[in-house]
Amino acid sequence: MPFADGIEVTATRNGYQSAAATVNVRPGNVTTVALTMASTSTAGTITGRVLDQAARPLPGATVTVRDGDQTLATATSAADGSYTAADVPVGEGYTLRATAGGFEPKTSAGLKVEAATTTDAGSLLLVRPTPDYVAVHDFDHLPTGPYAGDDDLAVTSGGGSVEIVEAGGDRSVRLTRTANSGVTSLTTAAALKGIVTVETNVMSEQPYTSGNHWWSIPYAKDAAGQNAVSLAFTKNTIVAYAGSTTKTVGAYEPGRWYHVAAVMDTVNKRFDLLIDGRKVLEGAAFRTPVDSLAKIEYAATSTNYGSVTLDDLRLSQGVGLSRDDTALLSLETSHGAPVDGVLEVPARVTEVEVTAVARSPFARSVTIDGAETDGAQATRQVTLGATGAEVKIVVTAEDGTEATHTLRIERRPLAQDTTLTSLAPSAGTLEPAFDPGRHDYTLTVPGDSLTVTPTALNPRSAITVQGRPVASGTASPAVPIPVGDTEVAVRVASEDGTADATYTIEVTRPEPELPQDGATAPPAKAALSVSGGHRYGTYDVTMNLWYGVNGSVLVLYENGRELARRTLTPDTPRAQKATVQITGRVNGTYLYTAELLNQAGRTSTTPLKVEVTQANPGKPVLSSDNWDGDGSYTIRMNMWWGTNATTYRLYEDGVLVDTQQLTAATPAAQSAATVLTGRPAGTHTYVAELANEAGTTRGEPLAVVTR
Incomplete structure (x- = not known):
């Protein structure tokens, strides 16, 4: 800065008040200015993306910002996978957690939020519980001897040889280099991005003695040949590039197999390295920050002599499963899927078919109730006892690890059962057949x-x-x-x-066809009438055609819905009559119409309105003979006149104490008696109910005092 006095220095930042100071700048001096800025905001924003294991946008994922057990903010990813969590309190050490149906949760820790500032949290990639295996090679189906590769494995034998070898009944591929000429390699090509796992069983049979010795096990490269992940067996050690730095992650013993797995994230340019299931590197940087992978290479060049043996090469989209994985992918039965290990079935069920599928497709076997099936899937018919069965399912992982899963099948007690064993109609055939x-x-x-x-x-x-x-x-x-x-x-x-x-x-x-009765004109108009006593809900509706062209069929409708059909014998021009009995109607208004049909057409009758006003039972009256108040007495019910009931109920202090079936003979009187003994001292209230198809009628309470 030029020398001057009174220079004003100003600091500005989003979310803070500006701060200023005046200083003098002199020759040879360094002037330090302390500016204190007061915050104007207590919150910031977090943005980022949620992707699936193939680096595709994952919409609908839930993202939470947490400080320990406290949730600070929640957001949902959009169609492009992006999300915005607003109004997050200023702080640091926060954890992001993304979840979505069918995917494993993913977290990212150590997030810092500053006032009035948007923090880009990058991308969270969610994987499915089981990866998609895009290449699997165990070499067991190949003949021993020189190997030239196949559909998705390419071989170069420059400076040595590539051959299929056998030991203990298991076949593998051995790369041997003896001369400084060309490349000795085994490669597989696959265009992948997102979360990619490459895993291999690797063995070096001879100990290192001298000279150069470097075998890639493997190198993961992009289409341009740039190395994203570089792993190697070299001079009795296992090394890996973490960024541009080589790290020794372990030592190997000659003649011993090692399971080497690299889980790579091409979006965040990071990888984890596992040796025999133990994580030796976590979140290590790519050697070169490539965006996708195109080739996996096992190779030696130049004067790196010796050999390396490979087996069980697997390349997958997602996180590869461990060799000791004993989880179940699915458990299905012939009666649906269990819930939390429990399957409820009706009492009628005596057998259940159980199908268990191991999560790892490389599981050795699945055993259901002692019956072992080789491979990752088994099915067995389980016979149930009186209360059900407890089914033991054993998954044996590819390394021999075993785990037992339990399925409890519970037969519902017969007293809780609501199942029909048959349902037979008097006409026609059920569709589909009864089950x-x-x-x-x-x-x-x-x-x-x-x-x-x-x-x-x-x-x-x-x-x-x-x-x-x-x-x-x-x-x-x-x-x-x-x-x-x-x-x-x-x-x-x-x-x-x-x-x-x-x-x-x-x-x-179906609508019946008009009768073929030879009529040449439609029926004459008929009239409807109702019998006496209809107010009780049981009555006859009668059609009368006094004179004219007869009908062959009468159709009676109640409130617009067909109620009955009657076949008639036509005898034109004589009168016709037909009666339909109506029972069990509740209080209300009913509109009846009818049609007379013959071959020439149909004619509507006059309408008929029926009022049902006394369908419910008459009102019951209670009395007692408890003249001495001693606690033993008879409660009598009388319904003197009206619509009869079919059921009588007596309540004592709100509790049902007696039920009796009655014979209806409307409008005659009805009665019932209940004998009670040993009632405690006090006042007891009795209420009677009379019920029939139409409804229920309660009487007035009766109070009885006992001493």
């Missing part, structure tokens, strides 16, 4: 009524058809089936009342 586990059916019938016979697995189950009780194995009351579609519901309640299920039959009755 106890299926609850929806269709049925086509020709007639105007239908009965169904449901049979329950538990004979003590309570069954209703269209709301009317039916004993297991017996036919239901007739269900009216008008033209069109009618839903018939068969409800099964468990014996203990804890569960219920409904089987539904969608019944279709």
Whole structure:
């Protein structure tokens, strides 16, 4: 700066107040100025991206910012994988966690947030529990001798040889270099990015003695040949490049196999290195920051003489599974998937087919209930006991490690069962054929009524058809089936009342053809009438055609829905009459219309409106003979006149103490008596209920005092 006095120095930054000071700049001097800036914000923003294991955007992932156990902010990734977490409190040491269905969670620690500043957290790559294996080579199917490569393995034998060798029944590939000529190599090509795992079993049979000795095991390169990850066996040691620096990560013993796995992240240019399952490098930088991988190379050049043997080469998109992986990928049964290791089945089930699949496709075997199956999948039929079965599933990993998984199959108690073993209609055929586990059916019938016979697995189950009780194995009351579609519901309640299920039959009755009765003109107009006593809900609707062209069919409708059809005998021009009995109607207004049909057409009758006002039982009246108040007495119920009931219930202090079935003979009187003994001293309140198909009527309370 030029020499001067009174120079103003100003500092500015987003989220802070500006600070300024005046200084003098003199020859030969260094002037230090302390500027204190006050924060104007207490929060910042975090941005980043969530990608899948192939580095593709992963929309819908949930990203949380956490400080220990406290969640500070939450965001959701967009279609391009990007997310923004706003209003994050200023601080450091924060952890990012991304989750998405079907993927393993991913975290990133040590995040710092500054005031009014956007922090780019980079990319979080989520992997699936099982990787996609794009190349797997175990060489066991190849003949021993010189090896020239195959579809996705390329071989160069310059300066030596590449051959298939066998030891202990297991075949592998050996690279041997004896001369300084060309390259001795085995390579596989694959265009991959994101999370990529390369793993190999490697052995050097001879100890290092002198001279050059460097075998890549492997080098992972991009399309331009740049090394992203470089691993090598050299002079009895295992080395790797971490950035531009070589690191010794272990030593190898001649004649011993080593499992070498590199898990690479081409987005963040980092990799983890594992030797025999032990992580020796974590988050190491790529040797060259490439964006994708194109080639995996095992090789030696120049005067790097000797040999290296390779087996079980695997290249995968995602994180490769360890050799001791004993997890289950899936556990399915013939009766659905278990929940938390438990499968509930109906009491009718006596056998369950169980299929277990190991997560690792290289598992040695899967054993179900003692029956071993080679490979990663097994299926077995399990026979259940009275309460079910406990099924042991043993997964043996490729290195021989074993783990036992338990599936508990629970048969529901018979008292909780709601299963039908058969459902038989009186006409037609159920579609599809009856299956106890299926609850929806269709049925086509020709007639105007239908009965169904449901049979329950538990004979003590309570069954209703269209709301009317039916004993297991017996036919239901007739269900009216008008033209069109009618839903018939068969409800099964468990014996203990804890569960219920409904089987539904969608019944279709086609529109019948007009009768071929020879009529040349449509029927004359008829009239409808109702019998006396209709106010109680049980009555007759009668059609009268006093004179004129007769009909062959009468169709009666109630509130616009077909109720009944009657076949008539035409005798034109004489009068015609037909009656339909109506029962069980609740209080309300019912509109009846009808049509007379013959070959020449159809004619509507006059409409008829019916008011049902006394369908519910008459009101019960209670009395007591407790004249001495001693706690033993009879409660009598009388319904003097009105609609009769079919059930009588008596409540004492709100608790049901008696139920009796009554015979209806409307409008005659009804009565019932309940004998009570040993009632404690005090005032007891009794209420009676009368019930029939139409409803329930409660009487006035009766108070009884005992001493």
